[in-house]
Amino acid sequence: MADERVQAANEQDINELLKVRRAKLAELQEKGKDPFKIMKYDVTNHSADITEDYDNFEGKTVSVAGRIMTKRIMGKASFCNIRDLKGDIQIYVRKDEIGEESYTEFKKYDIGDIVGVQGEVFKTHTGEISIKAKNIVLLSKSLQILPEKYHGLKDTDLRYRQRYVDLIVNPEVKDTFIKRSLIIREIRNYLDSRNFIEVETPVLVPTAGGAAARPFSTHHNALDQDLYLRISLELYLKRLIVGGLERVYEIGRVFRNEGLSVRHNPEFTLLELYQAYTDYYGMMDLVEDLFRTVAQKVCGTTKITYGGEVIDLSKPFERLTMVEAIKKYANIDFDQIKDEASAKALAKEHNIEFEDRHKRGDIINLFFEKYVEEHLVQPTFIMDHPVEISPLASRKPDNPDFTERFELFITRREMANAFSELNDPLDQRKRFEAQEALRAAGDEEANETDEDFLTALEYGMPPTGGIGIGIDRFVMLLTDSAAIRDVLLFPTMKRLD
Numbered sequence: 132m133a134d135e136r137v138q139a140a141n142e143q144d145i146n147e148l149l150k151v152r153r154a155k156l157a158e159l160q161e162k163g164k165d166p167f168k169i170m171k172y173d174v175t176n177h178s179a180d181i182t183e184d185y186d187n188f189e190g191k192t193v194s195v196a197g198r199i200m201t202k203r204i205m206g207k208a209s210f211c212n213i214r215d216l217k218g219d220i221q222i223y224v225r226k227d228e229i230g231e232e233s234y235t236e237f238k239k240y241d242i243g244d245i246v247g248v249q250g251e252v253f254k255t256h257t258g259e260i261s262i263k264a265k266n267i268v269l270l271s272k273s274l275q276i277l278p279e280k281y282h283g284l285k286d287t288d289l290r291y292r293q294r295y296v297d298l299i300v301n302p303e304v305k306d307t308f309i310k311r312s313l314i315i316r317e318i319r320n321y322l323d324s325r326n327f328i329e330v331e332t333p334v335l336v337p338t339a340g341g342a343a344a345r346p347f348s349t350h351h352n353a354l355d356q357d358l359y360l361r362i363s364l365e366l367y368l369k370r371l372i373v374g375g376l377e378r379v380y381e382i383g384r385v386f387r388n389e390g391l392s393v394r395h396n397p398e399f400t401l402l403e404l405y406q407a408y409t410d411y412y413g414m415m416d417l418v419e420d421l422f423r424t425v426a427q428k429v430c431g432t433t434k435i436t437y438g439g440e441v442i443d444l445s446k447p448f449e450r451l452t453m454v455e456a457i458k459k460y461a462n463i464d465f466d467q468i469k470d471e472a473s474a475k476a477l478a479k480e481h482n483i484e485f486e487d488r489h490k491r492g493d494i495i496n497l498f499f500e501k502y503v504e505e506h507l508v509q510p511t512f513i514m515d516h517p518v519e520i521s522p523l524a525s526r527k528p529d530n531p532d533f534t535e536r537f538e539l540f541i542t543r544r545e546m547a548n549a550f551s552e553l554n555d556p557l558d559q560r561k562r563f564e565a566q567e568a569l570r571a572a573g574d575e576e577a578n579e580t581d582e583d584f585l586t587a588l589e590y591g592m593p594p595t596g597g598i599g600i601g602i603d604r605f606v607m608l609l610t611d612s613a614a615i616r617d618v619l620l621f622p623t624m625k626r627l628d
Contacts, residue, residue: 148276155239156272164236166269172196172247179217181252182260188252193262195220196247196270198299200277204238210261213246218302221261222248229264236269243273243299291622310429311606311618315382317428318402318602321421327378327404332367334360334384340584341365341523343576344387347397360386364403365523365597366584369552372405372595373587380404382602393614394544397623400602409596410551411535415512418539418547418598419448422510422605430609437542437611440508448510448539453499456513461502465495488572492517492532507540522562522578524550541608549598556588 159165175194197213197220207226212219226234228250240246250264277300278289290297290304298305319329337356339346341363348359364381371379385401406413423444426433433445454465468474474494478485483497495517507513516536518526524534535551553559563585569577606618616622 145276149274152241152272152274152276155241156274159269159272164269166272169268169270172268172270174247177215177217178213178220181262182218182220185252185254185260190251190253192249192251192265194247194249195262197245198273199240199242199244199246202240202242207234209234209238211240211246213248214299214302216305221255221259222250222264222267223253223255223261224264224267229267233267237267240269241273243275243277244269245271245273287616288624291616292624292627294620307606307610307612307618308620310610313429314425314606314609315602317425318382318421320428321424322380322404325378325417327380327406328376330368330371330376330379330381331383332361332364332381336361336367338579338581339363340578340581342385342387343520343578345389345575347386347388362387363599364401365599366581368403368405369592369595369597370584370587372407372552373590373592377407377593378405391623393616394604396603396615396619399615399619402600402602403597405552405595405597407593407595410594411514411537411549411596414549414596414598415448415450415537417596418549418600419510421600422539422546425605426609435609435611437608438613440542442509442541442608444510446509448512450512450514450537452515452533453495453503453513453517454515456503456511457495457498459503460506461498463498463502465491465498488569488574490517490519492519496520504540504543507543510539510541512537512539521550522566523553523559525553525555526558544604545601546604546608547598547600549596552592552595552597554588554592554595556585559588560585 173194174196178195178197181188181193195213195215197215200212200214200219202211203209209224211222211224213222224234224237229237247268247270248262248264249266250262253261253263255261278296298308323329335349335351335358337358339359339362342365344362346359346362348357350356351358362385364383364385368379368381380402382400382402384398386398389395389397391397406417423433426435426444433443435442435444451459458464463477465474468477468491471491474491475485475489478494478497481498481501483494483501485494485497499513503513514537515527515533516524516538518532518534521534521536524536527533527535537549538545539547553562560580563578563580566578567580570579603615603618606612607615610618612618
């Protein structure tokens with residue numbers, strides 16, 4: 132009961148403060164000084180421009196704008212700190228400089244208000260770089276109270292729901308999303324410099340293919356047709372390879388109707404690229420160089436720290452087949468397990484759950500997930516996946532039970548998935564038929580047959596290498612972020628009502 136009374140009292144106090152803020156706004160409006168009527172303010176510099184290059188700014192007049200984060204009123208002179216895109220800077224406000232009326236108004240400003248300041252750059256006697264205000268104007272009135280004044284913005288659920296407040300009070304969050312933008316920019320620069328063409332493909336599709344995932348469905352009224360939100364970019368990009376665009380890529384949103392976790396959000400950003408006349412070895416070389424180059428450009432180093440572990444992107448990435456990796460970490464040799472019955476017997480022996488529909492290749496993958504993934508901290512290419520779990524990859528010519536496919540693992544997470552793309556339309560039809568059988572057996576993530584894609588392959592697709600990279604996981608890696616929601620500005624959340 133005592134805690135409830137304290138909470139009720141705090142809520143009453145907050146409500147009173149909110150009323151005061153609205154009263155201040157009403158007073159300004161009555162005086163014809165409505166801050167929401169100010170449409171423009173000329174900003175000449177940001178805070179960091181000044182603080183990082185003080186020698187060139189000392190004594191100069193600048194105009195800055197930002198949100199008041201702290202405020203100290205001291206008679207005829209006061210201080211406040213404002214926060215803009217690049218950081219914080221102190222403002223020194225004297226009644227003699229800005230005039231009595233403006234100073235009286237300034238004293239009524241609240242934490243969270245947005246102001247424009249014109250003034251002279253100097254250092255206080257304590258050595259803090261500041262701006263001596265010659266003019267200060269209220270540009271926007273904050274009618275809410277910044278949360279850390281009472282309890283801090285530590286509640287992760289609230290941070291994700293009110294990202295705008297999170298960005299205001301937690302500067303490191305802003306830094307993460309600025310870095311995200313830089314990462315995507317450097318990916319584009321890398322691919323553009325290698326003659327890849329950036330394209331856009333449909334988000335609403337009649338058949339959701341290219342990945343093992345359950346799609347979101349919708350209905351187009353005018354066409355009276357069911358459609359899906361894409362789960363992958365793959366099949367349309369391959370159509371462009373058929374059409375003669377030899378190097379293509381897309382960075383776009385994809386949607387998968389799956390659960391939420393620290394690694395999964397139903398809506399996420401995917402990079403897919405396809406290059407004609409190369410194979411999955413060419414894709415390995417490309418993705419290794421891409422990761423190394425982007426890390427160097429954005430972080431200034433190829434040795435990054437994630438979760439307290441140093442990840443070295445400068446060394447050649449290790450390459451292991453899936454069978455070799457299981458042998459290395461579980462001491463089980465699937466080269467000696469030749470048939471489905473033996474594989475299932477081995478799974479039972481190791482308490483690995485499987486379904487009746489699973490084949491030998493599925494069992495191999497289950498062993499990999501249980502025994503290998505937890506060891507893959509440093510960059511490692513896991514190659515040559517079983518054909519059962521790779522419906523769009525070319526078979527290995529010398530071992531058709533496996534495919535020319537790899538996944539890149541870093542920090543125990545899959546970061547990229549790539550193939551020597553299957554360009555045989557007859558084999559692809561058989562793979563689709565096998566996927567359809569899985570769907571009929573209840574696997575909602577199995578691929579549907581895409582007849583138009585099969586038609587495209589029948590016109591002829593050259594040997595092609597392709598790769599998909601989860602942008603969000605890449606950003607997590609380079610920003611040392613523990614959860615995917617930390618790198619999504621507006622992650623999917625359950626409604627509160």
